[in-house]
Amino acid sequence: MSNLIKFLPVLSLFCSGSLFADHFTLKSADIEENQYMSKKHEFAGFGCTGEDKSPQLSWSNPPKGTKSFAITVYDPDAPTGSGWWHWQVINIPVSVNQLDTNAGSAKQNQMPTGSKQIQNDYGVAGFGGACPPKGHGTHNYKFTLHALSVEKLDIAENASGALTGYMINANTIETASITALYKR
Template sequence: MQKFSIGYSIKYSLVATVVIFNMASINAEANATETTLLESSQTPFNLKSNLTANELIPADYYWNNFGCSGANIAPSLTWENAPKGTQSFAMTFYDKDAPTGSGFWHRVVYNIPKEINILAGGVNGGELPADAVEANTDLGKPGFFGPCPPKGREHRYVWTVHALDVAKLPIDANATPALVGFYLWQHRLGEASLTFLAGSKEG
């Protein structure tokens, strides 16, 4: 009788241990699932503009050179939900389809303070925050110039805001787009982009 009681107790203890272990595993899986759902439900870093993404850029936004006669207007850009730890922003404007083999950089700005989340745009790019720095474009000088693709070609123009983990990039003013891009890659926490289209020359 005593052997039976001891055996029963051991068996009962083993069953109870297995049940507890299984319940712990189920709870751990549930917690992991809940964490994943919470992470996936977070609003992503995003960029908005007064222009409509993936549609043609209005004629006024074209450059006023190289055979184009637009007003050289930059669109307004607003961003939200920057990644945690963001210390500054950079902004780039890039023609992915320029016939150069490496695209074409139309504007490169960095050291935008982390408190800023809007660039109003305007003629010749509009005003920038006081601490922001413009690097050289692929024209070999700082500034902004709007789209002016060769006649008969449709190009994709990409505005991107980069969230960075440093307040200031360790580079000199008037750096080349390639050099700025190298440091953006090193310090980027996230990015948000909008693509616009431009067809033949407008005038």
């Protein structure tokens, strides 16, 4: 009987459904957690010859109080001393729950109305694909979706990645991430 008493709290949690609560989730048809990205997500420039296409992203179960979304893609392994910002998007409307492959193109305006792409470390306001130095090993590309407590962040397009990251993080309720890999 004493063993049953020890497991009653766990059994209660299991039966209440709390164990199966929906979590804020980021998914992709193009990239997977801890898997290598395809060449279509490699940058076109800086010695890289990829297609420079942002991956398809979709999300579900935003937390209560979400008023907009932001997306960041960051490579902490870049040999810069400060990493590398590949993509920062702010002011994605709360009604949006996915972006198609190549939505982050700087040449084609495929982002949802009202959203704003910030200049990345390549100097482009859009997605900039993976381009680690040859022989530098595997790099981690952290795709993070931020549920924000504000409808709009007022950030200049030429703002630094650090400033944009600060403003996003200051207004983040919750995040969901996928870390994809790449090497040349």
